[in-house]
Amino acid sequence: MPEQTPEARILELTNKLNYLNYQYYQNSVSEVSDYEFDQMLLELQKLEEENPQFRSDNSPTQRVGGTITKHFPTVKHKYPMLSLSNTYSEDEVREFDTRVRKVTGDYVEYICELKFDGVAMSLTYTNGALTAGVTRGDGTRGDDITPNVRTIRTVPLHLQGEDVPAEVEVRGEVFMPFHVFEELNKEREEIGEALMANPRNATSGTLKLQDSKEVARRRLSMYAYGLLSTPTLFESHSQSLEALQRWGLNVSSSWRKCSTIEEVMAFIHEWETKRFELPIATDGIVVKVNSYAQQEELGYTAKSPRWAMAYKYKAMEAVTELLGIEYNVGRTGAVTPVALMKPVLLAGTTVKRASLHNANEIERLGLMVHDFVTVEKGGEIIPKVTAVKTELRPANAEPIVYPSVCPSCGTALIRHEGEANHYCPNEKGCPPQVKGKLEHFISRKAMNILSLGEGKIELLVEQGLVTSPDHLYDLTYDTLFGLKKTFVNEETGITRVVTFQKTTVENILKALEKSKEAPFDRVLFALGIRFVGNTVAQKLAQYFRNIDALRAATEEELIAVPEIGGRIAASVREYFQDLSNVHLIERLRFHGLQLDLGEIAIIEPASDKLAGLTFVVSGVFAGYSREELQDTIIANGGKIVSSISKKLSYLVAGEKMGPSKLEKATSLGVKIVTEDEFNKMLA
Ligand code: IVH
Numbered sequence: 001m002p003e004q005t006p007e008a009r010i011l012e013l014t015n016k017l018n019y020l021n022y023q024y025y026q027n028s029v030s031e032v033s034d035y036e037f038d039q040m041l042l043e044l045q046k047l048e049e050e051n052p053q054f055r056s057d058n059s060p061t062q063r064v065g066g067t068i069t070k071h072f073p074t075v076k077h078k079y080p081m082l083s084l085s086n087t088y089s090e091d092e093v094r095e096f097d098t099r100v101r102k103v104t105g106d107y108v109e110y111i112c113e114l115k116f117d118g119v120a121m122s123l124t125y126t127n128g129a130l131t132a133g134v135t136r137g138d139g140t141r142g143d144d145i146t147p148n149v150r151t152i153r154t155v156p157l158h159l160q161g162e163d164v165p166a167e168v169e170v171r172g173e174v175f176m177p178f179h180v181f182e183e184l185n186k187e188r189e190e191i192g193e194a195l196m197a198n199p200r201n202a203t204s205g206t207l208k209l210q211d212s213k214e215v216a217r218r219r220l221s222m223y224a225y226g227l228l229s230t231p232t233l234f235e236s237h238s239q240s241l242e243a244l245q246r247w248g249l250n251v252s253s254s255w256r257k258c259s260t261i262e263e264v265m266a267f268i269h270e271w272e273t274k275r276f277e278l279p280i281a282t283d284g285i286v287v288k289v290n291s292y293a294q295q296e297e298l299g300y301t302a303k304s305p306r307w308a309m310a311y312k313y314k315a316m317e318a319v320t321e322l323l324g325i326e327y328n329v330g331r332t333g334a335v336t337p338v339a340l341m342k343p344v345l346l347a348g349t350t351v352k353r354a355s356l357h358n359a360n361e362i363e364r365l366g367l368m369v370h371d372f373v374t375v376e377k378g379g380e381i382i383p384k385v386t387a388v389k390t391e392l393r394p395a396n397a398e399p400i401v402y403p404s405v406c407p408s409c410g411t412a413l414i415r416h417e418g419e420a421n422h423y424c425p426n427e428k429g430c431p432p433q434v435k436g437k438l439e440h441f442i443s444r445k446a447m448n449i450l451s452l453g454e455g456k457i458e459l460l461v462e463q464g465l466v467t468s469p470d471h472l473y474d475l476t477y478d479t480l481f482g483l484k485k486t487f488v489n490e491e492t493g494i495t496r497v498v499t500f501q502k503t504t505v506e507n508i509l510k511a512l513e514k515s516k517e518a519p520f521d522r523v524l525f526a527l528g529i530r531f532v533g534n535t536v537a538q539k540l541a542q543y544f545r546n547i548d549a550l551r552a553a554t555e556e557e558l559i560a561v562p563e564i565g566g567r568i569a570a571s572v573r574e575y576f577q578d579l580s581n582v583h584l585i586e587r588l589r590f591h592g593l594q595l596d597l598g599e600i601a602i603i604e605p606a607s608d609k610l611a612g613l614t615f616v617v618s619g620v621f622a623g624y625s626r627e628e629l630q631d632t633i634i635a636n637g638g639k640i641v642s643s644i645s646k647k648l649s650y651l652v653a654g655e656k657m658g659p660s661k662l663e664k665a666t667s668l669g670v671k672i673v674t675e676d677e678f679n680k681m682l683a
Pocket of ligand 1 (some may be wrong): 081082083084114115117119121172314618
């Protein structure tokens with residue numbers, strides 16, 4: 001690389017980091033790994049220290065992070081939200097300890113915590129009630145997003161306890177658990193929406209949504225890790241953590257008091273791999289001096305406290321060769337490029353495939369076949385390609401030519417304006433789309449015909465028995481009985497035989513019959529209209545009541561429905577303009593599926609049989625969705641609470657309920673009832 005003057009390099013890094021910050025905070029896009037970002041920031045910090053005359057006012061090192069979003073009111077933080085100085089080096093953690101001890105003397109205690117990878121949050125409680133939830137913004141001013149914060153289940157709306165002060169500020173991290181992130185992305189994939197990059201971006205994007213209902217649906221959570229008040233209420237950070245926990249905040253139990261730097265190191269090492277067992281993303285650990293008096297003594301730099309430091313784990317990454325690209329076609333026809341790589345060991349698993357999202361991503365990375373690429377694994381299941389090692393590019397590197405026709409059926413691909421994905425328009429004839437649509441139709445949230453899962457649809461499609469959902473209802477005992485297929489797992493070589501024997505066939509026919517009772521909104525969702533996920537399907541069904549009214553609706557009428565935008569409206573119109581879809585609906589009607597929601601149900605208290613009782617509902621139920629069961633409890637005078645405590649009257653336990661809940665309820669002596677027992681309580 002040619003020598004650059006410090007001035008030019010400072011300018012280059014400033015611009016680059018400002019741009020990346022903007023992309024990250026405003027557009028929820030992270031173009032580089034955290035490690036690369038931090039390395040650039042460190043380089044800039046060092047250059048600025050050596051050449052203070054070139055430091056600009058808008059240098060990313062002068063700011064704590066983020067920019068302010070326009071849509072929510074901006075408020076000034078009572079206590080600025082600082083950041084932590086961080087390091088990837090164990091030696092620097094030891095140096096931190098030495099610096100601390102120079103000021104505090106030899107007696108010092110540390111609190112080690114996990115560094116949760118989400119979005120920093122400030123909560124204000126006034127007389128015990130949550131009065132504000134504010135993002136960090138630029139550290140001095142943040143966005144007041146209280147309505148969205150209120151939807152986070154682990155943020156108490158009222159603090160509990162005798163010693164709750166008149167005003168207190170709680171600091172913590174809002175995050176999206178991995179399983180929620182994966183479920184939401186799966187849903188987005190099903191309706192042809194762009195996927196969210198990682199749980200942290202999903203969290204920051206979600207917190208900025210205007211619609212707090214949608215925020216609630218995204219099931220964010222929060223861990224509290226700090227307490228601020230004037231005057232200070234406690235003598236140490238650990239006492240604050242205990243108080244937060246007592247008052248009802250969600251404090252991760254992973255924190256530990258350490259009195260020597262060796263204990264701190266042991267904590268760092270212990271969590272290096274153990275953190276991957278957690279249901280949420282963490283990217284390091286935070287070491288904090290426990291005593292507030294000592295914290296005061298140590299003080300602050302302009303950006304961060306001198307009494308704390310973050311040690312960040314290096315992202316698990318590996319370099320390997322890109323062998324080629326596979327193009328997968330999904331249910332909606334969206335084409336997803338997948339990187340096929342020379343197998344490489346990464347965080348204990350062999351990785352050979354990674355999603356590349358779309359053509360833009362390939363272009364952004366500047367990827368060529370036979371390139372050496374960096375593959376990174378966060379906590380998410382799917383690894384990602386984060387960079388190309390251009391300096392290692394071999395002579396035989398080949399440019400990637402994005403296909404112009406469908407890799408499965410050969411139809412010319414199309415790209416809608418403003419969208420990143422290519423689509424195969426051959427909805428009715430493209431095999432993966434046909435199969436995908438049927439799989440969607442039978443899925444749990446749609447028609448719930450799970451006895452047709454696990455390869456059975458594939459078999460029916462291959463046999464030419466079914467190409468459209470209505471064909472399922474033509475199936476008879478005689479056509480199904482005796483069908484057989486052997487599946488071979490390419491990786492393990494293990495074979496699995498699917499045979500349609502008496503019980504299997506009877507179960508399938510029974511499930512098909514039962515699915516005719518599924519309400520209209522589920523049928524509508526099952527049709528798989530692009531952009532019509534289950535929430536949208538519910539809204540449309542409730543508004544139009546039946547399929548004929550929905551079909552007759554103009555685009556204007558569709559847009560008039562709360563929360564239905566132009567994109568959904570156009571997609572619904574397009575669906576009904578296709579006569580083969582109209583034909584499908586008529587065939588489903590003929591088979592007796594519910595295409596009408598019936599009279600408007602007025603929910604009124606059904607009884608007061610459950611008055612004075614509190615309930616926690618957990619697991620999966622045969623006769624109710626979880627929401628329906630909760631509504632039934634409320635309609636009969638009962639109250640739903642979010643967590644299991646001694647005071648809880650009943651835990652209604654469904655199938656597949658988490659063992660930890662069951663254990664907690666049992667240990668606290670809470671009464672546990674099954675769905676049947678609950679029904680008897682109402683009878
Ligand atoms: S203490 C003075 N504790 O890491 C700063 N921060 O740069 C006090 N974070 O975005 C922060 N886990 O939101 C603290 N256990 C933890 C944390 C934590 C995650 C985040 C924080 C901020 C960043 C610090």
